[in-house]
Amino acid sequence: MNLEEYRTVFVAGSLILMLIVSAPTLGLIVPSMRTESFSELWVLGPNHKAEDYPFNIKVNESYSIFVGVGNHIGDLSYYLLYVKLRNQTQPLPNATTSESSPLSPLSEYQVFVADGGTWEAPLKFSVLEASRNDDSLSVGRMSINDVTSVVTTSARWDSEHKGFYYQLFFELWLYNVASQSFQFHNRFVGIWLNITG
Amino acid sequence: MSVLRFSFVLIIFLVLATQFFVPSTSAQIGEDETALALARAEVRVVSAYQAVLNAEKTGANVSGLLAQLNDVGKLLAEAKVAYRLGDYDGAVRLTGFCSEISERVKNEADRLQSEAHGHRIMSHWLIMTSSLVGTVAVGLGSFWSWRFFKSRYYERVLRMKPEVSFDES
Numbered sequence: 001m002n003l004e005e006y007r008t009v010f011v012a013g014s015l016i017l018m019l020i021v022s023a024p025t026l027g028l029i030v031p032s033m034r035t036e037s038f039s040e041l042w043v044l045g046p047n048h049k050a051e052d053y054p055f056n057i058k059v060n061e062s063y064s065i066f067v068g069v070g071n072h073i074g075d076l077s078y079y080l081l082y083v084k085l086r087n088q089t090q091p092l093p094n095a096t097t098s099e100s101s102p103l104s105p106l107s108e109y110q111v112f113v114a115d116g117g118t119w120e121a122p123l124k125f126s127v128l129e130a131s132r133n134d135d136s137l138s139v140g141r142m143s144i145n146d147v148t149s150v151v152t153t154s155a156r157w158d159s160e161h162k163g164f165y166y167q168l169f170f171e172l173w174l175y176n177v178a179s180q181s182f183q184f185h186n187r188f189v190g191i192w193l194n195i196t197g
Numbered sequence: 198m199s200v201l202r203f204s205f206v207l208i209i210f211l212v213l214a215t216q217f218f219v220p221s222t223s224a225q226i227g228e229d230e231t232a233l234a235l236a237r238a239e240v241r242v243v244s245a246y247q248a249v250l251n252a253e254k255t256g257a258n259v260s261g262l263l264a265q266l267n268d269v270g271k272l273l274a275e276a277k278v279a280y281r282l283g284d285y286d287g288a289v290r291l292t293g294f295c296s297e298i299s300e301r302v303k304n305e306a307d308r309l310q311s312e313a314h315g316h317r318i319m320s321h322w323l324i325m326t327s328s329l330v331g332t333v334a335v336g337l338g339s340f341w342s343w344r345f346f347k348s349r350y351y352e353r354v355l356r357m358k359p360e361v362s363f364d365e366s
Binding site for chain 1: 243247250253263267270273274277278281282321324325328343347
């Protein structure tokens with residue numbers, strides 16, 4: 001190696017060392033790369049597993065499930081979780097247009113989850129009043145976490161699957177600090193119930 | 198005499214009439230007051246959430262406040278359910294607790310944020326100063342090393358004895 005080549009090696013080595021030493025300061029100035037931000041929403045059965053979900057529902061019997069939310073937004077987030085009940089013909093939220101279901105909620109949870117954290121709570125429900133009329137079944141009252149709500153939904157007999165089917169579903173809303181309001185977060189999950197009367 | 202009798206009957210009628218009007222009026226006020234209390238509580242909860250969010254962004258440890266925020270959220274959800282069921286007294290009582298805890302959380306978050314802000318400025322200054330000192334030290338060290346290396350290199354070259362070789366072919 002001649003002197004010119006040695007000088008190149010020295011300059012390159014010095015620059016690399018300077019870059020390493022100034023890395024903490026550069027870290028303060030250069031914004032860190034963010035991964036994709038999203039939220040999780042899940043429902044688990046009574047044994048805290050994704051199995052044995054309540055399905056055949058009898059009036060005045062209590063059933064339990066678990067509902068949970070995971071935050072990967074990047075900040076502490078404020079979630080609103082609506083509990084809704086629909087029959088087979090009533091609308092679910094529209095994932096394509098990010099519109100929530102127009103149905104009224106039976107219950108709600110307001111939760112705050114740290115970034116990377118999760119929240120989970122048990123949900124106990126029972127159908128308190130259901131009346132059958134020929135090929136339809138109307139649910140009059142329903143209890144969710146020991147709070148009774150009036151429900152005005154009826155389901156027609158599903159001859160293919162042999163039952164009166166309802167769906168208990170959860171809608172996730174997220175508080176938007178910029179608009180100062182909750183916005184539907186395009187996440188929903190539910191379980192099917194065959195109310196046997 | 199007839200005027201006196203008429204006045205007496207009118208008073209009796211008004212007293213009886215209030216029995217029917219007063220409860221419905223107070224129920225109406227109760228509902229409005231509850232709605233107002235709920236709206237106020239929601240504003241306070243959002244305000245507390247934003248204070249905790251800002252504190253977290255500044256680098257404060259907000260795990261304790263997060264648990265309190267979740268208590269507030271639970272109370273607010275219960276208050277809304279009570280309102281929907283017409284239990285206005287219960288709803289107003291719950292919003293009262295809600296506002297009280299939210300206020301406490303907000304104050305604590307503001308305090309943590311200002312503390313964390315001071316620490317953050319200190320640590321930023323420390324990082325920047327040490328980086329600057331380190332960079333200058335590396336620069337000067339490299340410069341002096343290069344000068345030393347160069348002088349040694351020349352010395353070595355000057356000490357070399359040139360040899361003349363002949364091509365015998």
